[in-house]
Amino acid sequence: MRTIVILLAAAGIVVATGHWQDPATISPRTWTFLILSGLATGFSWLCYFRALKLGEASKVAPIDKLSVVLVAIIAVLFLGERLSLAGWAGVTMIAGGAILLSLS
Secondary structure: OHHHHHHHHHHHHHHHHOOOOOHHHOOHHHHHHHHHHHHHHHHHHHHHHHHHHHOOHHHHHHHHOHHHHHHHHHHHHHHOOOOOHHHHHHHHHHHHHHHHHHHO
C-alpha cells in the first residue's frame, strides 16, 4: 500500500512539474538502476520491519538513520562531492546520536 501511495504521489509531481517523458525513451541503463533501486528499497523495508518486530523501536530507528551517514560517505568517496565542515559535523552528530541511542 505504501508503495502505491508513493508511486501515485511521484507520478503527480512529475506530471505537475512537466517532467513526464515516455517510458520507452528511458535508457536501459536508467531502467536497470531504477529496478535495482526499487529492489534495494523493498529489501530495506523488509529488514526494517523485521528488526522492529524483533527489537525495540527506540534502538532500531536510530540504526536506520545511519543510512544518512552512509550516503554522505558514499557521495564523497564515489561521486566526488565535498562536504563543508558543518556538513561533516552534522554527519558526525547523526552517527554519534544513532550509536548513543542504540546503546542506551
